Amino acid sequence: MTTTEDLVPHVDAQAVPHDTLTVLGRVPADATREQAVAHLVEAARLVRRRDIEMVRAAGLGHIGGEFSVIDVLVTLYLQAMNVSPGQLDDPERDRFILSKGHAAAALYTTLAMAGFLEPSQLETFMQPQSQLNGHPARTKIAAVEASTGPLGHGLPIAVGTAFAGKLDGSARRTFVVVGDGELQEGSNWEALMTAGNHRLSHLCVVVDRNRLQQGARVADTNDLEPLADKLAAFGLEVVEVDGHDHGALLDVFANVPAASGKPTAVIAHTMKGHPISFMSDNVAWHHKVPSADQVAQALSELEQS
DSSP: OOOGGGOOOOOOGGGSOOSOOOOOOSOOTTOOHHHHHHHHHHHHHHHHHHHHHHHHHHTOOOHHHHHHHHHHHHHIIIIISSOOGGGTTOTTSOEEEESSGGGHHHHHHHHHHTTSSOGGGGGGTTSTTOSOOSSOOTTTOTTOOSOOOSTTSHHHHHHHHHHHHHHHTOOOOEEEEEETGGGGSHHHHHHHHHHHHTTOTTEEEEEEEOSEETTEEHHHHHOOOSHHHHHHHTTOEEEEEETTOHHHHHHHHHTOSOTTSSOEEEEEEOOTTTTOTTTTTOGGGGSOOOOHHHHHHHHHHHHHO
């Protein structure tokens, strides 16, 4: 059966955005907290604008789950993580892995916002021979730490990365973002058990808890609750946060590694399609291409957000 979600409209190549993305870069070192949050809010707004334009132009994309995780990505790359375009060969840099690799457009746009990619590269998203595939590839982009796509794949890599850091006696941290639907994969729980057992304190697992997956609600497919209790039982320090609150996210990431010596699990409560009215908490937008009118409406709403 073909559902509305499966239908991809004909997309005019003229929809490819050619205007220059405003690159804000990292939060200035001397910024106040209020200034830092304002910087991140504006960066996230700009990332969402470009993301929806890229998906429209490509005729493919996972815009709902991208919009739910953009605030987390922007906060990590523009403030929380110890990594910069000049540090990609530094063994002491923090690492980031996007386990929910289908949210690649959000990652690419955030990397451009942080100076890791030339903004003009975003125009090639999903085009033949482009570096910007539908899933991030380590072999194509230097700032991508791991090729991801198969769900349940990125978290085990992140555990291995964090384990390597512990063996090196390094202070570097490993951050990984997983989708909540992705936690139905058993490989994730094997990885979490290993992380807790070996007290990989420099690992931070961020769960994009938007409560939706392809075609259904997570609870209706394979309920994860009580998620916080499960993560704690596997030996992780669990923190719950509003995943769209940049200030709250900054506070959480600043406390990695946790004083307890355990790995950190951040349950980031988000909304799929946030903050667009017709996308928000709508399962149809897991994988769907907006029409020209929908893009115009979304851009208008972002201007007012």
